[in-house]
Amino acid sequence: MDKMPAWADAVLVPLISILLAALLSALVILAIGESPLDALTLMIEGALMRSSGWGYTLYYTTNFIFTGLCVAVAFHARMFNIGGEGQAMIGGLGVALVCLFIPFPHWSVALLVATLAAAVFGALWALIPAYLQAKRGSHIVITTIMFNFIAAAVLNYVLVNLLRPTGAMDPATATFPAATHLPTFQDMFATPDNPLFRGAPANVTFFLAVLACVAFWLVMWRTRLGYEIRAFGHSESAAKYAGISPVRITVVAMLMSGGLAGMMALNTTMGEAERLVLNATEGAGFIGIAVALMGRSHPVGIFLAALLFGFLYQGGAELALWTSIPRELITVIQALVILFTGALDNMVRMPLERVFLALRKGA
Amino acid sequence: MDLLTLLQVLDSTVRLATPLLLACLAGLFSERSGVFDIGLEGKMLAAAFASAAVAALTGSVWIGLLAGIGAAVFMSLIHGLASITFRGNQLISGVAINFLASGLTVLIAQDLFGQGGRTPSLIGAGRFEPITLPFAEALSGVPVLGPIYADLISGHSILVYVAFAMVPLSWWVLFRTRFGLRLRAVGDSPEAVDTAGVSVAGLRYGAVLICGLLCGLAGAYLATGLQAGFVREMTAGRGYIALAALIFAKWRPVHALWACLLFGLLQAVALRYQNIHLGGITIPVQVMDALPYILTVIILAGFVGKAIPPRAGGEPYVKER
Amino acid sequence: DPALIYDLGGKFDKSFNEAAFMGAEEYAAETGGSYKDIELQSEAQREQALRRFAEAGFNPVVTTGFSMSSPISSVAADYPDTKFVTIDGYVDPSEHPNVLSILFSEHEGSYLTGVLAALASDTGTVGFIGGMDIPLIRKFACGYAQGVLATNPDATVISNMTGTTPAAWNDPVKGTELASAQISQGADVIFAAAGGTGIGVLQAAADADILSVGVDSNQNHLHPGKVLTSMLKRVDVAVRESMAQGADLETGVMMLGLAENGVGYALDDNNADLITAEMKSAVDAAREQIIAGEVTVHDYSSDDSCPALSF
Amino acid sequence: MTQAPAIELKGISKAFGPVQANKDINVRVMPGTIHGIIGENGAGKSTLMSILYGFYKADAGEIFVAGRKTDIPNSQAAIAAGIGMVFQHFKLVQNFTVLENVILGAEDGPMLRPSLARARGVLKQLSEDYELSVDPDQLIENLSVGHQQRVEILKALYRQADILILDEPTGVLTPAEADHLFRILDGLRAQGKTIILITHKLREIMEITDTVSVMRRGGMTATVKTAETSPEQLAELMVGRKVLLQVHKTPARPGAPVLQIDDLRHTDRHGVERLRGVSLTVHAGEVLGIAGVAGNGQSELLEAIGGCVDASGSILLNGKALPLSGPGSDGAARRAAGIAHVPEDRQTEGLIMPFTAWENTVFGYHRDPACQTGPLMNNAAIKQQAQDKMTRYDVRPPNPALAARNFSGGNQQKIVLAREIERDPDVLLIGQPTRGVDIGAIEFIHKEIIRLRDAGKAILLVSVELDEIFALSDRIAVMFDGKIMGERAPESTDQTELGLLMAGVTASQAGDPIAAVDASLHQKERREARAHD
């Protein structure tokens, strides 16, 4: 018998953790002399009460779904990929290269090819850490951190010295040709008399992200590969016994992970900026960790957690817009959410287990 | 390269290596006890801010130093709570601490000083001044050795000497004292320590506190020794480099010294010689910038000998499932 | 009311954005009006902030930083009644008639500081320390080097960039080390165009008792008597003027160079003793020549090359 | 005589989450005696002793030491009360020296040097007094398990324990080493020390203890004087019913050789050569039993044949050579070739504990086309088959959707067996088939193995339980230090002879067997130590 029903572990624990994080965040807001309640109202109104608010929320959500899935694949294989950030940067490079240099007839073709490029570039950036982990036991956490820094240097070099249009100030590529511009929610849903999602950056990649969730579930729980990844993640010795190659699984899982991180660039680079800028990832790779943890590495959970963080980002933007709360508050809230859902989850789980045990004994 | 240039590069190396060394030794204590710590960066940052802020408010760098240590220790305690008491994931706790420090420092700084996450510039007794060692002036005329003593060894702030003194001290504590024996044991086999009647949690908290103390020194050195105030994100990834140095050093104090000096040297060289021209090829500055990270990966790949972490490292000690 | 959007560096970067903030404050003080401002947090917020402010009726919407130009291009048409100002960015006025692009001739201002640096230097070696290695910073460096070499053809200009990631804007420790390295190579005047990293450069220069040159705002007060001058980029004026004009703002492209007093060098009580009469006359002469078109300062960003410095 | 008991436990209870490991346990142990505790795996013996040693905290109950009620919240308190414990799984710091391990937690002061110096002297004295010689400067990871156990005993004695708890000390020892240990215990008893000895081997209980307590399913069923009981009675107390440990089988009718192994060698990650040229043949329709003390290469032998580790030499299956390294040498390939493998450790190898039972029923065979529909796995079919298998093998509860960790050890083993046997393999490798399995399940498993043999399969059995080896094998091979020491027919040998072989002593080495054992063991240790340098 398990100590606690599965639903409690999957729903109750993260929920209470989030509440604790929210409580502390409220205290922080109080401490800097603002009203937590007003802040929350503002956040909800700005993020959820208007279609363009949703357009931003879902834009951020798209990023976090990809990075959340990226971290989750690695988690399933018992690896901690902290390099989503760098993989997404390099994924963006792949997107930029195909968008700039291949003349596409239609955005759909462009999206298809760019997806491939993003995934391949992101995956390749994860390959060396994966290989070193598999073959040489180099701790993947450290190597992926290092690869984040190296990716930043690579991207800077490429943008400043190679891809920047002459005379441009921005360390960014030229704007992609119009044929590669992806339809935004506004393009898709707005009608002349009902201008929905005006100006919001959410675009078709959101559906790609949802598709990725479904594919993630299929691969993880319905294919041999997913079976092997999960088995390897739970027990390496057992995997060896079953003839599952640790090297292969480590490398394949990290390739998938890097590929998913790379695909985040579709949203930021092709969907939103329509050019590659230096700072396109903006820490989404790290948020992916919190998203995967809160979502218990399951696509449904990841989707919901990504939505929560999307809300936090968009709501935080509204806060910055209409109050004098510094933008660092959002960083603090993120930190608290990661801390409580990721590292201090046992603080919630242990007492809960005791409660459930007592309930069962009582019954 | 003439002696003078060499000395200057080495001098710069010493300054750049000092925060790395302190953070590296901090990580060493923590990880030797079995608690992995990728939150060195955040602790250093918190300490840098607290020391500069309090030094600015009180005008005393010493009170600032204490505050810096206090801030880093506080962060350590959060890490301890998560990874020792509540057996959480140590890596995630570290990530959270880095975020927390990055946000809180600016938030508080803004609230206190309204200078956009910066502290006011420290003046006079608010910062650590370089110390001129005895006879430095007199001896500087002596060929070779004179300049080495006067320029390289003398003329740093007190925390530099503290940092270097920490190396033999750490070694002695780890390998010559009862505390050190137990600390090493708990990182390798916590159940052996437990059954020997010593508290695993107690030892680990002890180690984590020392880690906080040393990170506090590192952060205070950045903000009040090298600089005259705090600037947001001023640690600029040094915590991660320190971590890399720790692995390179295979969790040994004296090796840590050499590893940090090496990384310091790399940075010093990269700063002095950007865009190195080798024959027809120009090595772009980005390569020099990324060199420490590339080197770390190469080291990790085992081309420079395999690094085996403490056996129980990263795993919470769970007695009852 | 007008609104102001700061670039990612944040409101209090002690230089560019802070100058914008000062301008807005001046506007508020002078006119008794009020304004709204926001510090951006992410790339996607650029457009969002523009739209939200435009929808809320703020006019004009003033923005700082070259990165705002492309979001403004995509937003401007949706709000034809709102005036947008992009400081440092360029938006084609024929496509977007409601946008004012304000550009500065940083190379010209830097040229003047180069003249002063060359004159103040005893060693004939001067330094430049940039933040992240991006074209704008190279533009500063290039103008500066031209000014130095025009004044003293035998001078040496040492130029360093702090790094290649955004961390390079906030690494005063590296700034200090770079400054020390340049000092040991003989530099006795160092120009820092490096955001928070520059704080470390100015500090190191002051500690080593040599001169430094500040950037964007007047930074002379940071170390009185130790900062030779600051390369002024009158973002504050640009912001104040734009705000003051309100909804009637004249749009188009505005090039603020020496002639318009958009860039220049700072002279105040803090550095009055450092700038001798000869220096002042020399630098003012250079200024006149540039304004008169007798001297052209090469703009790095026009062709990504620099005659006076290699990167 | 009203001497106070050295130890008295009253009403001790302990639950691990939903598992009630100890319920209301009462026991008294008189000073200067050896008190045995027996019970099946999972009966709660280790838990009880760990409570006494302060490693776990009891949920309820009281502890009296020498008649005084004593609180033992942690091991420090237990040590202070004069209790020492040698755990089933040693608690040593692997990269410390013997000396450092001995003083850990019992240092004299904040500086190490004086403590080490004193300990060196004390250790020398102790090892002379009790025949417990071990090199104080050797690293633990370079010592054999037997010597590691000595270090554990020395640790307790160094702390001046009056009461010594030994948890299954003989599981890792050869019969000769076990004899030596018992002599030491005898000596300690003579000095007035109290000893609690945990084992599930009845023979040992009868041999050395004064009194014995029996545990079953977390409870204490009885405490009796050893002299007044019999093995049969103890077994009955242990299991709760009359036990029949006899397997009924007809003589084997071996057919053609199926598995031919020649000069098989394997070196582990640390560079220790674990298999040093093993040659064996298993015929169709026979059980070849491999006897040996744990850690002499039996595990590696199964792993090498099962494809879990690389090896050199040759393995012929039905006359065809199998690749031993590189592609096609992994466990999946071996399964495809017809070798099924029941691993020694079901929890870390045979099963994925968080997976459901049905997922586990195809573990290792998940690449079989029968498990697929198109690119996906055919979960419906797998579940259906899992249900059938679980019913046939009487797995309780027969719910395929339950996670493997929620089954008891015996039922977990049945899931593994069902999976491997149902594949109808040519060869069945089976390691420790009944470790941690209750008597009822043991009977079932033994019958299955014999049924398979009679169906003409070749079976290679590894077990550390000599009784099991004798009960099932048609031939017995003994392994020591990575080599086969000899083969015997079960009818023509006995436990003594096998015991000597297990210690590396061949019949030709006449004279003092114990000395010979020591010599060969030392030789083995030196080899392993060298490999570590």
Ligand SMILES: Nc1ncnc2c1ncn2[C@@H]1O[C@H](COP(=O)(O)OP(=O)(O)OP(=O)(O)O)[C@@H](O)[C@H]1O
């Ligand atoms: N640390 C623990 N956490 C949770 N459950 C435990 C723990 N230790 C033991 N158990 C459970 O408690 C029960 C009793 O275990 P214990 O180790 O005391 O048995 P034992 O009699 O020593 O068995 P063995 O002969 O296998 O050593 C078992 O069901 C076991 O699974």
Ligand SMILES: Nc1ncnc2c1ncn2[C@@H]1O[C@H](COP(=O)(O)OP(=O)(O)OP(=O)(O)O)[C@@H](O)[C@H]1O
């Ligand atoms: N780690 C665990 N987590 C959850 N439940 C457990 C755990 N260990 C044991 N259990 C539960 O406790 C019960 C007893 O487990 P245990 O392994 O002690 O059984 P057992 O009495 O030894 O049976 P068997 O003789 O079949 O091994 C099992 O049925 C199982 O449901």
Ligand SMILES: [Mg+2]
């Ligand atoms: Mg036990």
Ligand SMILES: [Mg+2]
């Ligand atoms: Mg059991």
